[in-house]
Amino acid sequence: MRSLPRFSAAALLLIVAASAPAAEPGAEWAYKPFKRPAVPDVPAQKTAARNDIDRFLLAKLAEHKLTFAPEADRRVLIRRAYFDLIGLPPAPEEVEAFARDNSPGAYEKLVDRLMASPQYGERQALFWLDVVRFAETDGFNADAPRPNAWRYRDYVIKSFNADKPFDRFVKEQLAGDELYPDDPDALVATGFLRHYPDEYNAVNLEQRRYEVLTDITDTTSGTFLALTSGCARCHDHKYDPITQKDYFRLQAFFAGMWPTEAVLLTPGARAEYQKKLAAWEAKTAEIRAAIEAIEGPYHQKASAKQRTRFPDEYASLLDIPFESRTPIQKQLGQLIDKQVNVRGDVSKSLKPAEKERVAALKAQLSQWANEKPPEPPRAMAMTDLPTPPPTNLYKRGNWQKPGAKLDPGFIATIDDRDAAPQPTNGSVGRRAALAGWVASRENPLTARVIVNRLWQQRFGYGIVRTSSDFGVTGDRPTHPELLNWLADELVAKNWSLKHVHKLMVLSAAFRQGARGEEAGATADPDNKLLWQYPRRRLDGEALRDAMLAVSGQLNLKAGGPGVFPELPAELQKSSAGRWTPTADVSERNRRSVYVFVKRNLRYPLFTLFDAPDRNETCARRFVTTTAPQSLAMLNDALVIGFGKQLAARVTKEAGADREKFVGRAFLIAVNRPPTSEEQAAMAGYLARHKGSDEEARADLCHALLNLNEFVYVD
Incomplete structure (x- = not known):
């Protein structure tokens, strides 16, 4: 028997590239400037259109002799609007009031009220946190916590609520420290550049630095430009017009990175803090020196042991004064220092007499505690060294094989020039130049990408279904003129995301029912033309929030460090020390966007x-249907507990009468009254149940939480 030929990885790549289908005509549409197209005239279907979005959609539907499905029932519509806009179910009284209100402006008033709600930003932030791979731990084996990461999450929520212009939103995240140095929010925003998974205890520091730069470059281009530029790290992109030179010119914008835990104080407040701290230090200098005299040798011993992990070429950097190091030595030295100069607790190593002496000294120190200013708030932020290290074009992407040096520059197909950074506010200005280019009206990608992401949030898929890949191998837009119109509309309205979001939610396309005509299923089985509203399952966060809300337990407190809800008993046993439930039960029951994001758990x-898992950027979540989902909803103690709490709430509101109990339970859980058949069946179930009345009601409410009507949004 003849053996198959063996190929190297490089040879296989060439074979695959050679056998790949040629790019279809017009596949580079995304790199061309967008212009505002004329809105189609659809005279025969004017009554179906509520705004210009509908006219673009109806024109396409007309080509297939289709139109929108009839408008959804008002109970369905309010539930849809609530989950889309704030990610929570409406209260029964709100549903009943909206169902009775047939005034022309009732729906728009509902939308305005929801978009003005503080819960709006909490819901809209979720898709952005997926894209930027936000997490509160480092990942990798240690998965150490990031105590200040939550401030970025709160910044995103605050920005969506305030309808911060998207171009400003972009600039703050890429270069807030350079462009707006006196704005604490802008410093927090640069946390975007800090969300890379970090194997901080790595020994090969040059490789680790390169991996971090690669992650930042890839995530930046994917998030804002929907480009898979990472494919050009090792060679010119096989499909898209992105060269290896383009890739490393982009990476050069971040070459001077200097991660920091920024102090979030105004200049005046910072000066006052420093004054008080200096006074406290002067008064306690003698005591602290005495403590250091005892503990210092133990710290030095621990540091010396850590230092032996590194080869001499790295460890010796710590012996060079900071100001005498080269830029690359400063960055590598920072990585070493994080591992070597760790001021951990050495109390277990102290001798008994030393322990006694330290305890006495610390008791003296505590007498001055009231004079020590509280630690100022800090945030994960990114700044730059005054002189960045050089950027090379690495051969085949191998950091050990540097080629020609490159200056920061842009994607040549879009804008073939090197950047011209303008040092400002004490910074080198590289990232400010990048931010200005990305957030420019002339950039053909940025506005298109974000309105496409908004469309995906409303309808399940973007106009370009590959929402982080506008390249040749990505999907073509189903409605290219509509995409360009939305992009232009965003820029024309001062980059207002709320404006574009509202247009989408007010459209007839969004308001239509989830069951269209049968001809649509034949002509367009994937519903790409939107001849009916795409029925959608709640994501895990919205499902948990909905169960908390209907059971009367949801805590709407906003912001702050991540919380730890209770885990299933079997998982809690295996996760001891890695996930300690928050002591205050009401804190555990806060919205899911505030649940601690631990990469490895x-x-x-x-x-x-x-x-x-937030180790990588996620442009669109998969939606699976699996047996474990059903088993968890039916058997998990936490879900069963939600059913019990819902039953207690309904009993409190409806009383002992079983008929009223069933009716109220349906209104709360699925926002409609039961049918006569359902009413009879549920009342009969309560009567026949072999357990107590309380147990019967809890089981019935648990069953309601398992209805498709609860888990899905029509």
């Missing part, structure tokens, strides 16, 4: 319902 309900 995701909250189980979110995992079951397809939440990403």
Whole structure:
């Protein structure tokens, strides 16, 4: 028997590239400037259109002799609007009031009210946190916590609520420290550049630095430009017009990176803090020196042991004064220092007499505690060295094989020039130049990409279904003129995301029912033309929030460090020390966007319902249907507990009468009254149940939480 030929990885890549289909005509559409197209005239279907979005959609539907499905029932519509805009179910009284209100402006008033709600930003932030791979731990084996990461999450929520212009939103995240140095929010925003998974205890520091730069470059281009530029790290992109030179010119914008835990104080407040701290230090200098005399040798011993992990070429950097180091030595030295100069607790190593002496000294120190200013708030931020290290074009992407040096520059197909950074506010200005280019009206990608992401949030898929890949191998837009119109509309309205979002939610396309005509299923089985509203399952976060809300337990407190809800008993046993439930039960019951994001231990309900692990950027979540989802909803003690709490709430509101109990339970859980058949069946179930009345009601409410009507949005 003849053996198959063996190929190297490089040879296989060439074979695959040679056998790949040629790019279809017009595949580079995304690199061309967008212009505002004329809105189609659809006279025969004017009554179906509520705004210009509908006219673009109806024109395409007309080509297939299709139109929109009839408008959804008002109970369905309010539930849809609530989950889309704030990610929570409406209260029964709100549903009933909207169902009775047939005034022309009722729906728009509902939308305005929801978009003005503080819960709006909490819901809209979720898709952005997926894209930027936000997490509160480092990942990798140690998965150490990031105590200040949550401030970025709160910044995103605050920005969406305030309808911060998207171009400003972009600039703050790429270069807030350079462009707006006196704005604490802008410093927090640069946390975007800090969300890379970090194997901080790595020994090969040059490789680790390169991996971090690669992650930042890839995530930046994917998030804002929907480009898979990472494919050009090792060679010119096989399909898209992105060269290896383009890739490393982009990477050069970040070459001077200097991660920091920024102090979030105004200049005046910072000066006052420093004054008080200096006074406290002067008064306690003698005591602290005495403590250091005892503990210092133990710290030095621990540091010396850590230092031996590194080869001399790295460890010796710590012996060079900071100001005498080259830029690359400063960056590598920072990575070493994080591992070597660790001021851990050495109390277990102290001799008994030393312990006694340190305890006495610390008791003296505590007498001055009231004079020590509280630690100022800090945030994960990114700044730059005054002189960045050089950037090379690495051969085949290998950091050990540097080629020609490159200056920061842009994607040649879009804008073939090197950047011209303008040093400002004490910074080198590289990232400010990048931010200005990305957030420019002339950039053909940025506005298109974000309105496409908004469309994906409303309808399940973007106009370009590969929402982080506008390249040749990505999907072509189903409605290219509409995409360009939306991009232009965004820029024309001062980059207002709320404006574009509202247009989408007010459209007839969004308001239509989830069951269209049968001809649509034949002509367009994937519903790419939107001849009916795409029925959608709740994601794990919205499902948990909905169960908390209907059971009367949801805590709407906003902001702050991540919280730790209770884990299933079997997982809690295996995760001791890695996930300690928050002591205050009401804190555990805060919205899911505030649940601590641990890369190596995701909250189980979110995992079951397809939440990403945040190690990599996630442009669109998968939606799976699996047996473990059903088993968890039926058997998990936490879900059963939600059913019990819902039953207690309904009993409190409806009283002992079983008929009223069933009616109220349906209104709360699925926002409609039961049918006569359902009413009879549920009342009969309560009467026949072999347990107590309380147990029967809890089981009935648990069953309601398992209805498709509860888990899906029509």
